[in-house]
Amino acid sequence: MQELTSCESPSGDVAALVRCADLLTGWGNAALGRNASRIVRAGLPHLLWPAPDPAVLLLGHFDTVWPVGTLAEWPVTVHDGVARGPGVFDMKAGIVQMLTAAELAAGVDRVSVVLTCDEETGSRTSRDLIEEEARQAGAVLVCEPSADGGAVKVARKGCAGYQLRVTGRAAHAGLEPELGVNAAVELAHQVLELEHLASPAEGTTVTPTVLAAGTTANTVPESAVMQVDVRGWTREELDRVDATIRQVAPRLPGAAVRVDGGVNRYPLEAEMAQPLLEVLRLAAQDVGLPAPDAVRSGGGSDGNLTAGIGVPTLDGLGAVGEHPHARTEWVDVRAMPDRAALLAAMIDRICTAGDDDARVARMR
CATH class of the missing domain: 3.30.70.360 (Alpha-Beta Plaits)
Structure with a gap:
């Protein structure tokens, strides 16, 4: 997490985004056991690890709102279980949890991963990539930051x-x-x-x-x-x-x-999250954790795009912390292992053929 957060990647800075994509490519290849496809649009490098027969799409972005040079005055720190730094909450820590969950899952042959680099500016060059991979998978888990206290986001404003x-x-x-x-x-x-x-x-x-x-x-x-x-x-x-x-x-x-x-x-409406919310509750039981609360959020994300085309989507599965886009943003490092384990359990439930909750989650 410290290494990724220290790799500055502001939206629109192509050189910085390429450096971050290079770092993530190696990590993702190792976690998923297959090589990334780099999808370049208008010079912007988006990363895709397609599954041969996808059941679930893990979705996130590695661009941040912080310009190159912010790190010099605001370095990444971890003290008493709290991490601070530019983009650590939105959403570098969530990417680390996502890739860790891929390593923990029983099998990732049916897991596709998309990491884009223009979410903070409206996903103009990545939208069609996100929507196509979501349609193929039939269920989307978005590793954007959680709401307060680790709550997941079952609805977002359009x-x-x-x-x-x-x-x-x-x-x-x-x-x-x-x-x-x-x-x-x-x-x-x-x-x-x-x-x-x-x-x-x-x-x-x-x-x-x-x-x-x-x-x-x-x-x-x-x-x-x-x-x-x-x-x-x-x-x-x-x-x-x-x-x-x-x-x-x-x-x-x-x-x-x-x-x-x-x-x-368009909005991420609650009915699009409901099937995956049930999977989340079962997955929490699998790993002995309390199920996170479910809330609505006024902010938008790429989860809006996938829900907007009718694909079941659950958002806010990323890091626990507060204050995205602010110099006070922080992440609870101690919560990261449990969040990764919970995400891995969801992946396993969705990808296990024959499970009732998997069939519900894969509504097409």
């Missing part, structure tokens, strides 16, 4: 992102502002309209995030732009917001509004 571009008309702000069409004012109208798209009762959020307008202090802005973040628990809610936001109309005469973007990940 995510959508939009960019609203307003076009107005420039004019001198002091001499003849009436000849202009103020794109900033139009954008303000659009911000207020977005309030009506959210649904607190359904847990749907529509949040303006980054806004910009204008060029100089004495010019009526001729353009403005806004980024909008949308989250929802159901596919229906994301589709509702998507359809409505595309119908926005300008309020000011002479202004124009263009909407770009769309749904990035």
Whole structure:
């Protein structure tokens, strides 16, 4: 874990990602007894260990949100069973547990593994790889960080992102502002309209995030732009917001509004996790551990993608700790052996032909 976390791998830094992929290739080859396929998209190296007859896909990512050089000021430490460092919780420790579980499992001939390097930026180049391997396997175990106390994630909000571009008309702000069409004012109208798209009762959020307008202090802005973040628990809610936001109309005469973007990940809905949650409970009994709690999470992951195409998916099977994407992130090292053993027991149950829970988990 210390070695992997010390191998910095920020999203988009191809050289750093290649170094990390090289390290993981050797470890994965040894754990699975077969060689990785390196799938390069737009220069980004994703790793795939395909099984001949897959029953389960282990899914994770090795990119982090921390730029190269962070390690110099924030080195990896382990003290009193607590590990700290950039990306240790999200999700370097989870990868170590995943590969350890592969070594512990009775057999990995039916286990495929995908480790991608663009999850933190939306999985744009790895999405089709993830979805294809998930379809073949029929069940997905995602080794993203656990929720508080080691809970697994049986539901995740879906995510959508939009960019609203307003076009107005420039004019001198002091001499003849009436000849202009103020794109900033139009954008303000659009911000207020977005309030009506959210649904607190359904847990749907529509949040303006980054806004910009204008060029100089004495010019009526001729353009403005806004980024909008949308989250929802159901596919229906994301589709509702998507359809409505595309119908926005300008309020000011002479202004124009263009909407770009769309749904990035549909939700991981609880019914897609239920079959594997039952497997988890049985696996916990197999290894003499209490079954982790099951919770919903507002954040998205690649588990959204696999659940979104109808493949049973259980998320949050990675490390126990807190605070992903923060300089306070940490991992409970003492929990790692039990988490790896639990994951291995799940793999064995899913891959054992004839088990009732295996048949349920492999719904296609």
